[in-house]
Every structure is written in structure tokens, then in C-alpha cells.
Amino acid sequence: MALAFTATLSAIPTAQANPFTISYNANADVVGAVTQKGITTGSVPTSSPQASGTTYTVLGQGTLARQGFTFAGWNTSSTGTGTTYQPGSTFTLTANATLFAIWTVPAAARLIGNGGAIINVANTNSVANGSLCLSAGIRGITSDGTHIYFRPSTNPGYICKTLPSGVLVSVHLVTGLDLVASDQLAxxxxxxxxxxxxxxxxxxxxxxxxxxxWSLNSISLPAGNPLPAGGGWLNGNFIQFPDGRIGSVGTSTAAASWSGGVGTGAGQCPSTMFCKSLRLYTPAGTGAATVLTYSAEFVLTDEINGWPDDDHGIATDGTYLYQIRYSRGYKVWALQTTSPSFLVFNGDANGGSATTPACGATTGVTATYCLISNPVNGASTGAALTNATYFGRSHGLGKYLVGDFNGASRFWLSDAAAPPPGPGNPDITPPAFTNSDTFTVTENIATSFNAATITVNDSATLVIAAGSDGALFNIVKVETATAYLRFKASPDFEAAADIGANNIYNITITTTDSVGNAASRTFFIVVSNVYESSVTTAPAVTGDVYKGIVTTITVTVNAPGSVRFLWSGKKIPGCLARPTSGNYPNYTATCQWKPAVTALQTITAEFISSDSSFSRSSSAPSSFWVLKRTTRR
Structure with a gap:
């Protein structure tokens, strides 16, 4: 494949003897054609100089990562408009080249305007006082993961409880709630x-x-850690994380005036940008007995001062934080604790006048926005919500919800999306094994042979748990998600060492990821038999052999079966199929022989195995002098 050069490539005459340089760029401030400041971790790969005409193999992502984004390959242009190369692809070098990382926006960070459904509240079950919740605007909406709760504009002293389908479940009067403002409180x-x-x-x-x-109770905030003052119209914004923490977002402040200092470290605001604080509290207890303690502070960065001037709500899945703006679009931050949180999706462009909606963008938007009033498909006509206001998330359903401020008791419920783990969405999923449970090997394999390859879907430790047959194996980890099992001693089918001695070895492996999530699984290594040569020792006798006196002849073999004894090539009566006795690898067979003549006699043995995996064998000959008796009968 020929490399398509752009302005980022420096052409060098092919006659030049010096090798060409291939450079990799993290491209931290670009999403598609949009300059959108960000931060990367890890390092770009490095490549040694290559000669002209070399077929170059593009390197992988390595440790490089950009907060909130997905790596999508390399491109010859920083804006992604050049030639894209995936790791492992090749091209012919004819000049120096710079390859820029391309970053895409995950679907979980751009749900508004990309699906879901408008839900109309209905009293199909004739719930008492249900009419109080109908034909009303939404004044705050949230979910416990099973039900939806909202305040109706026409009766703000009540809480309406519905199913996610909009079917009304119950209506509750909250004494004193009617005296609490409703328009600007989430x-x-x-x-x-x-x-x-x-x-x-x-x-x-x-x-x-x-x-x-359904009582109204006052809950104090911890001393010295008040709620930040809300900005825009929804001054009373509120948020809940999947891990249970609650909090609020403050107003925008220039980096030069930011109390945490200027920079990209924890608590800092990047130079030339504007930042606002998300302050979180951890609840303990339930209901009126709830006690709040200070938890953490996130810094949300933006290049636009004062956005949103008309805040209509915030919500989070613990990894991404959404904020919506009246009649316009929304922005999404990738939440971070060790650095400022940068935008991952800018669905409100520069916060200026409305232009073409761009809800489907996967690599950023430029001078466009995503219309929140039509969150199903982002179209600028045929608005589905009259006034998209109040924002929440059903963590149990994995869906966002937006109320309609002016509509007839309706709300939008997004499609479900599971984000990657984040600071408010802890990783509670243990690694999963991705290989089969059973492996088969032949006996006599070397201890360096990989009897089983164990793989998991995460970077994790892999250890043999106590018990079963685990003590008979070594585990050798070869990279972050793969390990081999090897026998400590070569397995022998005829001398099975496993518990039960059935040649099925049970090994329990425990895998643990970097945050302590663990899973265990039992694997089975089956040792199969192989065809082997039997060995029959030369016949042996004890002491001297005399004519006319019974002598015991013994042979040893390494398998069960029967033995035929021969005297000078002739059959010995009663010794044509003598059974073996004993255990692997030492079986014996005997013959009672009464020599009839004195002379030097030769004895041999022929073995026939009862185990089909062993061959027949013959012994080496043994010679004995048969002596004349020294006593009379």
C-alpha cells in the first residue's frame, strides 16, 4: 500500500542515503477536525529509522491513552483526513512520516440525539389522584433504577411515581413541598x-x-464544604453517581482566578481555559436519618467562558458527565480525579447561535450542536420535547432521562449504555476466563510443555488456588492476561498422580484484576495413554537348580498381562500363560519348573500385555546349569 502524503510528511529525495524517520504523535488536542483540548497518558510508540523502500509495519497503541476516548488507529493527518493505518498494517517508506493518533467518542458519551424514546405518562391503572400528574410540565425528574419520580408543574407539592414505560404507579403528597420553589431545582x-x-x-x-x-426533611452539609453556587438558569442543579454519591456543579471561572492553581494536575485548571467544580458528598443512613460527608472535587474544563449560560441539567454514569443547555446542545466530560476533566463530546459547539445539528458525530463536532429538544434523532424540526429541562439517569436501567418543562407529562428515556469504569462508576466486574475448561495432553510430556493455556479478558493476576491437584502444577504467566499450566513432573498414565487416580487433574485458578475483583474457575487436564513398549526382564532363579527338583523362575515386566516360559525353545508345562501381579511399573510372573535332565539350560519368556497400549515383548535368554541331585529320593 502506498502512503498518501500530506503536509505533515517531509519529502526527501529517494537518492538520499540517510534513512527515513517514522514519528508517532499523541494528537491530544484534536477530535476529528475539531481542536478540543485534552490530555493523554502513557507514551507514543517509537520506531527506529528505516531505509527507503522498506515495507514498514505500523506499530500499535502501546500504553498511549486519551481520557474518555477510544483509540481508532493512526492517520497521516492530525485531523484524520489523510490515510488511516491500523496497527499491523504496512506501507512502503518513501519519505519521513508522522502518524497521528485518531480518537473517537464512545457511544456512551453521545446518547442524546441518538435514539431512545419519548415516554408519555399515563394513568392506565386508574391510580388514585392520578390526574394530578397528567397534562403537567416536569419539575425535576429522577430514578431509583426501577421507578421514575417527578414533580408535576400543576401540583408541585406532590411526587408522581411511574414505571419506565410511563405507567403511573402512585401519587404522593409531601407536606411542605408546595412551599419549595420548583422551577429551578433539580x-x-x-x-x-x-x-x-x-x-x-x-x-x-x-x-x-x-x-x-413521604416526609420533607432538612439534611445538613458538612461544615466547610457547602454546595457550590449553581450557574445559568438551573441554579439548583443536582447529580447522583452510580456509587451513591451526590453533588452539584458550580459556575465557570477563568484559570488565572482558579483557587486550585493553573496546570493539568489534580484540582488545577489548565492555562487559558475556564473551569467549574463538581463537589460530591457521600450519604450514610437512609431517609431522614441520612448524614452527608464530603467526598471529592472534580474540575470540569472548557474553552468557553460561562457555559452554559442557560443550564438545564446535569447527569452522569460515573464515567462521563453530561450537561445540557436550553434549546441547544450538550457537552460531555470524561471524569478524572488525578487531572482536570476534559470534554469528550462537544454537542454545543462554541455555545453560540444554533447551526446544523450533529448528534451522530463520532469524532467531534465543529460549529454545530446536538438539539436536545429532539433527543431521539437530533433533528432540528418536529421537536419532540417542547422544552428539554431537568436531567437524570436511571443507574439500574443504564439510561438517561430528560423531562419536558412545558409538555404534557412526558420525558425522554435514552437507550441503555454501559460506560467503561470511571471514578464514580467503580469497576466491580471480575475478570472472565475466555478459554475452555478442559485440556487433553498425552502422558510423558516434558515439564516445559504447556499443558493448558489460561486466558482472561482483563489485565489480571493468575494463581493456582489451594486444594485439588494444583500442587502438581506450575503456573507461568507470559503477559498481562495469559498464563500456562505445566506439570511439575512428567505425567504417567499408568501411574496417575491425581486425586482419584483417574488421569483427570483438577486445577482451580483464581484471577484478580488491579482493583481487587476476583473470579475462580476449575480446569481439567486429561492425560491420555500412548502406545508404549513393554519390557520383560531375563528370567531369574534363586540359588542352584537341580534335576528333578521344582525351581521357581521369575520375570519382571512393566505392564499387566501374561507370560509364557520356554526351555530351550520348548514349552514348559503349566507355564504357558502365567498371569502377572503387582503394580505399575513393576509386575512379576512366576513359573514352577522341574528340570528333567542335567545340562546347561536356556530359559526365555514371552510377554503379552492385557493393556492394549503396551506392545508384546520377549526377554533376553538366561542360562542355568541343572545339577545332578546329591540325595536319593
């Missing part, structure tokens, strides 16, 4: 509470609507 579920801020200015306490008795 609703969020957690620890048996429906949390909401008391108003747009109180920062030291919040309300908990206890769903056990």
Missing part, C-alpha cells in the same frame, strides 16, 4: 431520599423527601 434519588436543594442560594443544607413516608 431532583435526584439516593439512600431512600429524593434530594433537592432548598432554593437557589442556600448552600449549607438540602432537602430529603423520604420515600418511606
Amino acid at each position: 431532583l435526584v434519588f439516593g439512600n431512600g431520599c429524593l434530594y433537592l436543594r432548598k432554593d437557589t442560594t442556600t448552600v449549607n443544607s438540602i432537602y430529603c423527601i423520604a420515600i418511606s413516608n
Whole structure:
């Protein structure tokens, strides 16, 4: 494949003797054609100089990663408009080349405008007071993972409870709630509470609507860690993480005035950018007994000052944080604790006037936005929601929800998406084994032979658990997700060493990932028999042999079966099929021989195995002098 050169490639005459250089660029500030500041970790691969005409193999991603994004290969242009090469592909070198990392936006970070459904609330089960929840605008919406809760605009002292399908389940009066402002306060579920801020200015306490008795309770915030003052229209924004923490996002501040300092470290704001704080609290207890403690602070960065000027809600899956803006688009941050959180999807462009919607973008948007009022398909006409306001997520369903401020009791429920683990979405999934349970090997394999290859779908440790036949094996890890099992001693089918002595070795392997998630699985290594040569020793007698006196002849073989004894090539009566006795590898057979003449006699033995995996064999001859008796009968 010929390399298509762009302005990033420096052409060198082919006659030049010096080798060409291939450079790799992390491309941290570009998503597609959009300059969107970001941060990468790890290192780009390095390549040694190559001679002109060399067929060059493109290197892999290695340790390089960009927070929130998915690596999609390398391109000869930083904007992804040149030639794309996947790791392992090849091209012929004719000049110096720079390959730029291409980063795509995961689907979990761009759900609005890309599917889901508009849900209309209906009282199909004739729930008492159900009419209070119909034909009303939404004033805060949240979910406990099973049900949806919202405040109706026409009766803000009530909480309406529905199924995700919109079917009304119950209607609850909350005494005193009608006195709490409804237009600019979000609703969020957690620890048996429906949390909401008391108003747009109180920062030291919040309300908990206890769903056990539908009471309104004041919950204090920890001293010295008040709620940040909300910005835009929805000053009372609120959020809940999958791990149970709750919090709020503050207003935008320039890096030069940021209290945490300027930079890309934890708590800092990058130079020339604007940042806002997401402050989190950990609830303990339930309902009215809930106690909040300070948990953490995230820094959300943006190149636009004051965005959103008209905040309509925030929500998170613990990995990505969404924020929506009235009648326009939304932005998504990849949450980080060790650095500022940069944008991963900019569905509101520069925050200016509306242009062409771009909800389907996978590599960023430029001067475009994603229309939140039509979250199903992002179209700019035929708006599905009159005024998309209030934002939440059903962590149990893995779906986001947006209320309609002016509509007739309806909301949008997104498609389900499972994000990768994040700081608020802990990795609780153990590694999974990806190979079969059973392996078969032949006996007598060397201890360096890989009796089994164990693989998992994560970077994890692999160890042999105690018990079963594990002590008979060594485990050799070859890379982060693969290990080999090897016998400590060469297995012998005829002398099975496993528990049960049936040549089926049971080994339990435990795998543990970097955060402690563990899984165990039992594997079986079956040792099969192979065709072997039997060995029959030369016949032996004890002491002298005398004419007319019975003498015992003994042979040893390495398999079960029968032995025929011969005297000078002639059959010895009673010794034509003498059975063996004993255990592998030492079986014996005997013959009672009464010599009839004195002379030098030759005895041989022929063995026939009863185990089909062993061959027949004959012994070497043994010679004995048969002596004359020295006593009379």
C-alpha cells in the first residue's frame, strides 16, 4: 500500500542515503477536525529509522491513552483526513512520516440525539389522584433504577411515581413541598431520599423527601464544604453517581482566578481555559436519618467562558458527565480525579447561535450542536420535547432521562449504555476466563510443555488456588492476561498422580484484576495413554537348580498381562500363560519348573500385555546349569 502524503510528511529525495524517520504523535488536542483540548497518558510508540523502500509495519497503541476516548488507529493527518493505518498494517517508506493518533467518542458519551424514546405518562391503572400528574410540565425528574419520580408543574407539592414505560404507579403528597420553589431545582434519588436543594442560594443544607413516608426533611452539609453556587438558569442543579454519591456543579471561572492553581494536575485548571467544580458528598443512613460527608472535587474544563449560560441539567454514569443547555446542545466530560476533566463530546459547539445539528458525530463536532429538544434523532424540526429541562439517569436501567418543562407529562428515556469504569462508576466486574475448561495432553510430556493455556479478558493476576491437584502444577504467566499450566513432573498414565487416580487433574485458578475483583474457575487436564513398549526382564532363579527338583523362575515386566516360559525353545508345562501381579511399573510372573535332565539350560519368556497400549515383548535368554541331585529320593 502506498502512503498518501500530506503536509505533515517531509519529502526527501529517494537518492538520499540517510534513512527515513517514522514519528508517532499523541494528537491530544484534536477530535476529528475539531481542536478540543485534552490530555493523554502513557507514551507514543517509537520506531527506529528505516531505509527507503522498506515495507514498514505500523506499530500499535502501546500504553498511549486519551481520557474518555477510544483509540481508532493512526492517520497521516492530525485531523484524520489523510490515510488511516491500523496497527499491523504496512506501507512502503518513501519519505519521513508522522502518524497521528485518531480518537473517537464512545457511544456512551453521545446518547442524546441518538435514539431512545419519548415516554408519555399515563394513568392506565386508574391510580388514585392520578390526574394530578397528567397534562403537567416536569419539575425535576429522577430514578431509583426501577421507578421514575417527578414533580408535576400543576401540583408541585406532590411526587408522581411511574414505571419506565410511563405507567403511573402512585401519587404522593409531601407536606411542605408546595412551599419549595420548583422551577429551578433539580431532583435526584439516593439512600431512600429524593434530594433537592432548598432554593437557589442556600448552600449549607438540602432537602430529603423520604420515600418511606413521604416526609420533607432538612439534611445538613458538612461544615466547610457547602454546595457550590449553581450557574445559568438551573441554579439548583443536582447529580447522583452510580456509587451513591451526590453533588452539584458550580459556575465557570477563568484559570488565572482558579483557587486550585493553573496546570493539568489534580484540582488545577489548565492555562487559558475556564473551569467549574463538581463537589460530591457521600450519604450514610437512609431517609431522614441520612448524614452527608464530603467526598471529592472534580474540575470540569472548557474553552468557553460561562457555559452554559442557560443550564438545564446535569447527569452522569460515573464515567462521563453530561450537561445540557436550553434549546441547544450538550457537552460531555470524561471524569478524572488525578487531572482536570476534559470534554469528550462537544454537542454545543462554541455555545453560540444554533447551526446544523450533529448528534451522530463520532469524532467531534465543529460549529454545530446536538438539539436536545429532539433527543431521539437530533433533528432540528418536529421537536419532540417542547422544552428539554431537568436531567437524570436511571443507574439500574443504564439510561438517561430528560423531562419536558412545558409538555404534557412526558420525558425522554435514552437507550441503555454501559460506560467503561470511571471514578464514580467503580469497576466491580471480575475478570472472565475466555478459554475452555478442559485440556487433553498425552502422558510423558516434558515439564516445559504447556499443558493448558489460561486466558482472561482483563489485565489480571493468575494463581493456582489451594486444594485439588494444583500442587502438581506450575503456573507461568507470559503477559498481562495469559498464563500456562505445566506439570511439575512428567505425567504417567499408568501411574496417575491425581486425586482419584483417574488421569483427570483438577486445577482451580483464581484471577484478580488491579482493583481487587476476583473470579475462580476449575480446569481439567486429561492425560491420555500412548502406545508404549513393554519390557520383560531375563528370567531369574534363586540359588542352584537341580534335576528333578521344582525351581521357581521369575520375570519382571512393566505392564499387566501374561507370560509364557520356554526351555530351550520348548514349552514348559503349566507355564504357558502365567498371569502377572503387582503394580505399575513393576509386575512379576512366576513359573514352577522341574528340570528333567542335567545340562546347561536356556530359559526365555514371552510377554503379552492385557493393556492394549503396551506392545508384546520377549526377554533376553538366561542360562542355568541343572545339577545332578546329591540325595536319593
